[in-house]
Amino acid sequence: MLTALTLGNYFLKEELIEYQTASEALLDPGLYRSGRCQQVQELLNPYCESPLETLIWFRIKGWGIELPAQQVWIDCGGGQKHRADFLWWGPKVILEADGRVKYSGIYGKADEVIRQERARQRNLERQGWTVLRVEWYEVQNQPRNLLARLNAAGVR
Template identity: 30%
Template sequence: MLGSAEPEEAVSLMDAALRSGRLDRLDVARAAAAGRPGCRRAEPWWSRADGRSESALETRARLVLVDGGLLPEQLQWLVRDESGVPVARVDLAYPSRRVAVEADGVRFHVGAGGNRGASGVAWTRDGVDPVFRDRRRQNALARLDWKIVRVTWFDVVDQPLEVIANVRGALSSRPA
């Protein structure tokens, strides 16, 4: 299976299996795959798996950044305000520089599981449009002097060099 997949697809599958609990140890799966067709080609992919990624988009964004020499310091990082109150959990983070990368997926932002009101806005079960929720979070992060780089599927698949440049630019504009 992994031998025929592209690296990004294979790592996304590994991440999903780890996150869901269907796979708790990569070394066991890796040993089971040994000797199978495509095993050698897939060898470098095992070390790239991380069950903290919550979507294929987050995995692909992380892989783009790693390939660009920008390994995120944290995944699913909880940002707290000065009083220790949680403000946001960001997808990919460089806390030492206060830079967050947010992977904006269509399914979440179009209101998966939500309803559309008369205005055409997607409302989730908690009654808040995901786009509005993201804007509130982004404003809260900005108050704490965090810089946010937003990426989409199109960005990471069709414009990875731009993603790398945007994150590199955000990191270079922040004191270490």
């Protein structure tokens, strides 16, 4: 199911299919489908921009915690705006998905990407945000650790 969800979210992100079309196809009673089609339909999320973000979304929905806003721009003053992967307004918590591709050279030299990332995090923290970072291994293999970190930061 997670593979189908990841592919569906990718198609949505790349605008290869519209959300409504995908949703209707997954729920079409005339097609052979299992209960998994409905689960995928319920989890489709056009705001997930990577397989890691899809896995995080899958976990968040499964835990039944407050749903975050996604891909939200935050004004940090002085013309600095930063976009959060997952954001909870009430407790002022941001969850950032740190995939390896970010440091692969596609987005520039890894050391520069890391420097910009740290500056961005400092700006957000000065505005009162708690920034949590997570990698694939933790979300896949230690999801309860991530849930505990989110709960400790005030996400319920």
